[in-house]
Amino acid sequence: MTSDGLGLHPSSGKCPRGLCPLRALGAQPGQPERRRPGWGHRTLRGATPRYVHGLRITRMGLCAPALHASAHHSAPLRVSWLEGDGAESAKKAAASALWSFSANHAQNQAAIAEAGGLAPLVALLGVGGAETQLQAAGALAAIALDNPQNQNTIATMLVQLLTAPDTPTRTKAARAISNLARAHTSNQEARAK
Amino acid sequence: MTSDCIPHQAIAGIGAITPLVRLLHEESTKAQGKAAGALASIAMGSKDNQTAIAAAGGIAPLVSLLSREHGDEVSAPHGL
Numbered sequence: 073m074t075s076d077g078l079g080l081h082p083s084s085g086k087c088p089r090g091l092c093p094l095r096a097l098g099a100q101p102g103q104p105e106r107r108r109p110g111w112g113h114r115t116l117r118g119a120t121p122r123y124v125h126g127l128r129i130t131r132m133g134l135c136a137p138a139l140h141a142s143a144h145h146s147a148p149l150r151v152s153w154l155e156g157d158g159a160e161s162a163k164k165a166a167a168s169a170l171w172s173f174s175a176n177h178a179q180n181q182a183a184i185a186e187a188g189g190l191a192p193l194v195a196l197l198g199v200g201g202a203e204t205q206l207q208a209a210g211a212l213a214a215i216a217l218d219n220p221q222n223q224n225t226i227a228t229m230l231v232q233l234l235t236a237p238d239t240p241t242r243t244k245a246a247r248a249i250s251n252l253a254r255a256h257t258s259n260q261e262a263r264a265k
Numbered sequence: 266m267t268s269d270c271i272p273h274q275a276i277a278g279i280g281a282i283t284p285l286v287r288l289l290h291e292e293s294t295k296a297q298g299k300a301a302g303a304l305a306s307i308a309m310g311s312k313d314n315q316t317a318i319a320a321a322g323g324i325a326p327l328v329s330l331l332s333r334e335h336g337d338e339v340s341a342p343h344g345l
Contacts, residue, residue: 162297165299175308
């Protein structure tokens with residue numbers, strides 16, 4: 073069962089209630105439910121972000137959830153989670169802050185682009201944890217809103233990713249565009265209120 | 266804007282923006298993340314605060330933070 077019709081979720085069906093926000097974002101939950109049942113819903117409530125983030129970073133970074141079957145759920149995985157957690161949380165907060173700064177603020181939209189913020193935000197769309205992707209997409213959509221120059225820059229970056237030689241990168245680009253389109257709609261609706 | 270902006274403006278008004286931006290330059294990613302979260306809240310829905318944070322130099326360290334590769338603390342988690 074593919075709940076959103078995008079066909080981006082090879083591990084669909086693992087989310088018992090079909091509400092997992094990670095799947096809605098195009099993330100690919102691997103095997104974490106073997107250790108913490110219902111982890112996706114826990115994420116929704118924000119109860120155990122530290123644990124979930126670490127797993128996401130590792131899996132998303134490798135882009136191969138199957139590699140993290142039970143044999144790999146050992147010490148090395150935990151180490152990579154611990155090392156990555158602080159940075160991942162900070163990235164998510166930074167993207168969130170840039171989203172707030174740029175919302176309906178033309179000067180800040182331009183200033184973030186001038187500070188070189190677009191490329192790392194686009195990168196986060198493909199490799200960050202699902203919540204980080206959401207924040208990065210929201211920030212990019214806000215930075216691009218009514219700013220043709222920023223729209224052009226972001227679109228160029230995404231097209232480059234879409235035409236990359238390797239399939240994982242192209243897949244990330246497709247996911248990024250999907251996230252961005254949703255975030256754009258959300259920002260437009262927020263502005264209309 | 267709406268009345269929920271008032272606390273944010275009050276926080277900004279007592280001079281929180283400058284020390285929060287300073288905190289963004291700390292080595293600790295935890296400190297940076299918390300500062301970024303606070304600034305995000307302060308900026309939300311307040312054009313004055315959005316402008317003030319940018320003027321205080323808040324954008325550049327946040328852009329750097331987006332690309333940061335490693336967290337700072339590696340501590341033993343409970344129950345593992």
